[in-house]
Amino acid sequence: MLAPENMYVFDYPRGYKIWYEPFGSFYAMEQKMEYYLDNGVKGMYYCGVPSNFRDLFNFVQSAMHWRRNVDIEALIDRFMPAYYGKAAPFIRQYFDAMHKEVVDRNVHQMCEGNCPGIMTAEFAEKARSLFTQAEGAVADEPAQLYRVRNEKFCVVFADLNERNPVNGKLAISQAEFAKRLAEFMTLGRFLSRRTIGRRDDGIVSDWLFKICRIRTRTKPWFVDPLCRRMIAAPEATFAAERKLFCQTPIAGGLRIELDGFVGCRGPEQYSHDCPARRAVWIYGNNTRTPEMHAVFDLEKPLEPGAQLVLTGQDDDKPGVVEIEISINGKRLFSGPSDCAEKDWSSREFPVKPGLCKPGKNTLSIRTLKPSPQRDAGWFMLSECTLVFGRKR
Incomplete structure (x- = not known):
């Protein structure tokens, strides 16, 4: 059945509860766009855009709104080097691998809830390796380094969120977890990430307590003295901070x-x-x-x-x-x-x-x-x- 003339669709291309879980909606939204066009829909209105690959999403979706039958892969290939510079080959590999995970493992994500599942332990290691190479490629290019770390933040967050000491799924040592937690804090400070989600779900101090029983106490969270100590000495600081919440002298x-x-x-x-x-x-x-x-x-x-x-x-x-x-x-x-x-x-x-x-x-x-x-x-x-x- 064709849509009535001048019908517009309001759609949801991102996760709204937790913002920085990798959200694999890029190709799904392309397919939905084609479906809407085939059925006479005249326009689209998106409730925000994904946090990961936000500007790539805007670039490709804008082209699709402008004309039909565009070459999506050619647009991606055009965007990547212009936006990420010498890091583009590594970022493209990560982009492709992320969406391959979605297809190969039939990962289902929804806009109003938690969306774990993409960042398995194996994929996290692969993604981290690619981002290490990407950062090295643009170490002397501040704007491109910022863009690379913007995507890396999603990987680091999801890795900690899905496997941590509290949920019992930790796939690495406590010492390595402490280092990755310090990396999250370094990236959060570099990017000025004040929150990670909507309303109470986005309070970073509460999230830290949920995954590893430590807390920051200042706003913004990344200027807390705890973050400075964690970045300087991850393992020792992590052990000392957890002890504050894990035992009490009587x-x-x-x-x-x-x-x-x-x-x-x-x-x-x-x-x-x-x-x-x-x-x-x-x-x-x-x-x-x-x-x-x-x-x-x-x-x-x-x-x-x-x-x-x-x-x-x-x-x-x-x-x-x-x-x-x-x-x-x-x-x-x-x-x-x-x-x-x-x-x-x-x-x-x-x-x-x-x-x-x-x-x-x-x-x-x-x-x-x-x-x-x-x-x-x-x-x-x-x-x-x-x-x-x-x-x-």
């Missing part, structure tokens, strides 16, 4: 904060048939969240009599969830959680001398059996404390 011990747990669901408020508490939780070993981990630091070895105290609850279904607790890869406990159902209860687990060490330690809790259904087989944790034992 009388006779320390509390391992819920914000320090990664790989799990939460922290969130939970109140179904029980007193409301903030909690983190894991599901069965056949799910995406079967274990959680937290890092804590000790100044000295633990004395005899030390205990790990967990306050939590078992799932609200028949039967008891079995869990395993380990510290530094050594089993502390394995068996039924024996926590209350539809309420909170505490259990104490003796920690033998030598299990913990001065410096960095890792606490892990995992389920031992599958979840029989989506809302079953979970173990929930609302508080975790380490009691040191004899007076230190």
Whole structure:
């Protein structure tokens, strides 16, 4: 059916929630344009344009609005060297590779939600290599270097956003993650990126806390002293900042904060048939969240009599969830959680001398059996404390 005469279409070519996830709409919008033209649509109005390859999008779409049957690839080839200079071959390779990812893996993106999926760990490494070469090619050309880094920012952001210590999908070392986080801060400052999305979704300090449990406290975020420290010494600064949110000294011990747990669901408020508490939780070993981990630091070895105290609850279904607790890869406990159902209860687990060490330690809790259904087989944790034992 043909459109009525003088009909215009309002369309959405970008992601509006999170602005700097690579958004592979370039060829899709070209195809939609041809479809609209074939069906008698007289004009288009776009609600913004993509953040990645914004000016290329404007250039090609303007040509398509002006006349039909333009050679899209010829327009891209004309634009790239004029805009990116000597970096053009590397940027074109990235552009082609990004859209190949969309087609080959059937990546579906939408305008009003999060749009992950393009930046796999493998593609991130390829993209980073191309941008390193692109930056080197225009190191002495400020305008072109700015344009290259404008595209690189999307890659660096998406890489951190999709794989980080909190979501448990980290594909690189903590030290390398810290370096890439420092690179994000360097680029953000260079480009003056004050926000990364719409309204509250764009607050960079909140995003940093979401992916790695650190926070900036000034506006704009990239002038915060934390950014200067991260750029100067990524690994040491990252470790020190995370410690601020991951553990708290208490009388006779320390509390391992819920914000320090990664790989799990939460922290969130939970109140179904029980007193409301903030909690983190894991599901069965056949799910995406079967274990959680937290890092804590000790100044000295633990004395005899030390205990790990967990306050939590078992799932609200028949039967008891079995869990395993380990510290530094050594089993502390394995068996039924024996926590209350539809309420909170505490259990104490003796920690033998030598299990913990001065410096960095890792606490892990995992389920031992599958979840029989989506809302079953979970173990929930609302508080975790380490009691040191004899007076230190």
